[in-house]
Amino acid sequence: MWSPSARFSTLALVAIVAPATIVAVLGWVSIRQWEASSELLYREQARDMATMAAEKVEMMLRHAEDAVLDRLQGALDADTPPARAVDDLLAHAPLVRRLYLIGQRGELLYPRAWKDGDAAIFGPLVAEAAKGKFERSGKREVVAGNQVCLAMLVRRGGEPVVAAFIRDPDTLRREIFETTLGALESSIIIAVLDHAGRTVYSRAPIGDAQHVLSVRFRETLPDWRLAVYQASGAAPRQAVRRQVMLFTGAFGVLVAVIVAGIATTWRLMRRETEMTRLKSDFVANVSHDLKTPLSVIRMFGETLEMGRVTDEGKRREYYRVITRESERLSRLIDNVLDFSRIEGGRQTYEMTPTAVEPLIRGTLEAFTYPLAQQGFKVDVDVASDLPDVVMDADAVGQALANLIDNAIKYSGDERALAVDARVVEGRLVIAVIDRGLGIATTEHAKIFEKFYRVGRSDTQGRRGSGVGLALVRHIVEAHRGDVTVESAPGEGSRFTLRLPLARERDG
Numbered sequence: 001m002w003s004p005s006a007r008f009s010t011l012a013l014v015a016i017v018a019p020a021t022i023v024a025v026l027g028w029v030s031i032r033q034w035e036a037s038s039e040l041l042y043r044e045q046a047r048d049m050a051t052m053a054a055e056k057v058e059m060m061l062r063h064a065e066d067a068v069l070d071r072l073q074g075a076l077d078a079d080t081p082p083a084r085a086v087d088d089l090l091a092h093a094p095l096v097r098r099l100y101l102i103g104q105r106g107e108l109l110y111p112r113a114w115k116d117g118d119a120a121i122f123g124p125l126v127a128e129a130a131k132g133k134f135e136r137s138g139k140r141e142v143v144a145g146n147q148v149c150l151a152m153l154v155r156r157g158g159e160p161v162v163a164a165f166i167r168d169p170d171t172l173r174r175e176i177f178e179t180t181l182g183a184l185e186s187s188i189i190i191a192v193l194d195h196a197g198r199t200v201y202s203r204a205p206i207g208d209a210q211h212v213l214s215v216r217f218r219e220t221l222p223d224w225r226l227a228v229y230q231a232s233g234a235a236p237r238q239a240v241r242r243q244v245m246l247f248t249g250a251f252g253v254l255v256a257v258i259v260a261g262i263a264t265t266w267r268l269m270r271r272e273t274e275m276t277r278l279k280s281d282f283v284a285n286v287s288h289d290l291k292t293p294l295s296v297i298r299m300f301g302e303t304l305e306m307g308r309v310t311d312e313g314k315r316r317e318y319y320r321v322i323t324r325e326s327e328r329l330s331r332l333i334d335n336v337l338d339f340s341r342i343e344g345g346r347q348t349y350e351m352t353p354t355a356v357e358p359l360i361r362g363t364l365e366a367f368t369y370p371l372a373q374q375g376f377k378v379d380v381d382v383a384s385d386l387p388d389v390v391m392d393a394d395a396v397g398q399a400l401a402n403l404i405d406n407a408i409k410y411s412g413d414e415r416a417l418a419v420d421a422r423v424v425e426g427r428l429v430i431a432v433i434d435r436g437l438g439i440a441t442t443e444h445a446k447i448f449e450k451f452y453r454v455g456r457s458d459t460q461g462r463r464g465s466g467v468g469l470a471l472v473r474h475i476v477e478a479h480r481g482d483v484t485v486e487s488a489p490g491e492g493s494r495f496t497l498r499l500p501l502a503r504e505r506d507g
């Protein structure tokens with residue numbers, strides 16, 4: 001059936017990835033809807049506000065102009081000669097920039113003469129208006145474009161008079177637009193555009209603000225528009241976009257965390273599975289390792305016991321084999337026991353000043369027989385001036401023995417072993433060098449892991465438990481030292497132990 005990791009990944013997919021995808025899709029859809037509806041709402045609100053503001057402007061303007069016209073009508077009713085009264089009146093009505101009063105036959109009643117080229121502008125308009133456009137007194141009309149305003153007044157005696165005036169743009173801006181629009185509480189920018197689309201007034205600099213909408217004024221400012229702008233970055237769409245980015249970012253982080261979590265769990269599970277496999281290999285390897293020397297010992301023991309070996313030389317050889325295999329057995333059992341003590345945190349080291357050369361030679365001695373039997377060329381090069389080094393001699397001896405054992409075990413056609421010891425940069429450096437099979441670079445880190453054995457057919461044939469180098473590393477690290485390997489397939493290996501000369505103080 002399914003492996004635990006396959007089950008796990010299916011579960012992770014169903015339980016985490018699927019809901020996360022649904023949440024992402026729903027989140028995305030609702031944000032899009034929210035974006036659309038907030039945009040709509042925003043435009044509606046802006047339109048309402050613009051319409052109200054435009055009405056208010058027109059009301060103010062009409063009010064201001066009505067007041068002037070009322071006073072003008074009052075002046076025409078009075079006895080005083082109109083010219084002076086109108087002069088007075090205009091002096092207090094800054095909104096009216098220029099005013100002409102024209103009688104029903106087109107004669108200029110005020111002022112005495114047309115100014116600048118006004119006759120050409122006002123004349124035709126007044127004539128047009130007089131053709132019966134203003135039947136009722138007080139009706140006002142604004143002429144688009146040049147903003148000439150016409151109003152019908154009545155002179156004393158009932159004679160109609162046309163009042164034609166133009167507005168003062170500065171006063172219009174200051175007293176009408178500024179007072180009406182400047183006070184509006186809003187984050188948006190309101191501007192007034194004239195008939196040619198020029199900005200006559202704006203509540204704040206428009207700059208790169210975004211145009212939202214415009215509404216038209218009605219009769220007091222025909223063809224003029226009130227425009228609404230949104231400062232860049234403040235539009236609801238941008239706010240929503242920020243939310244979308246935030247949501248996407250947060251969701252991305254969430255997904256990344258989930259994926260990282262799944263990947264870590266997956267890796268742990270694979271490691272666990274690998275460990276389980278390595279452990280069961282270990283049990284098989286150790287059992288095999290124990291059985292082989294035992295059966296050799298038994299076979300030679302039985303042969304000797306039967307007294308069939310009469311040749312003294314042969315007998316000695318059998319005894320040596322038995323001794324060698326028992327040593328092998330002891331080493332193996334020591335390795336396994338030490339390894340289990342280290343794993344359980346129960347291993348202790350007895351640190352004493354130790355002479356290095358005797359330790360190296362003593363360790364090598366245990367291998368004299370296999371080295372000689374297999375025709376190894378052995379080189380020992382120990383610097384003569386080595387000081388005693390504080391260490392657990394048994395443990396370091398065991399580490400060395402493991403390295404030497406490996407050098408013999410993984411030898412190839414060229415059989416050579418060298419052990420080299422010297423002090424380098426204040427540390428004792430012991431190298432065990434062989435000309436054996438060598439190890440691929442990709443395996444260099446792994447071989448120091450517990451139970452790990454290089455999965456080569458040529459290695460598989462050699463006995464081993466996979467804890468030898470793990471033990472070496474434990475031992476040197478307990479001495480605050482390290483172990484490294486330089487090796488390439490077919491070129492042999494160099495394992496280097498580095499130990500501090502004196503035990504450094506803890507911490």
Ligand code: ADP
Binds near residue numbers: 455464
């Ligand atoms: P083992 O009991 O398998 O020897 P070790 O921990 O001592 O376990 O070594 C781990 C693996 O490293 C070995 O299986 C072997 O493949 C590789 N190895 C160790 N020493 C050598 C060496 N001197 N030459 C080639 N391969 C080596």
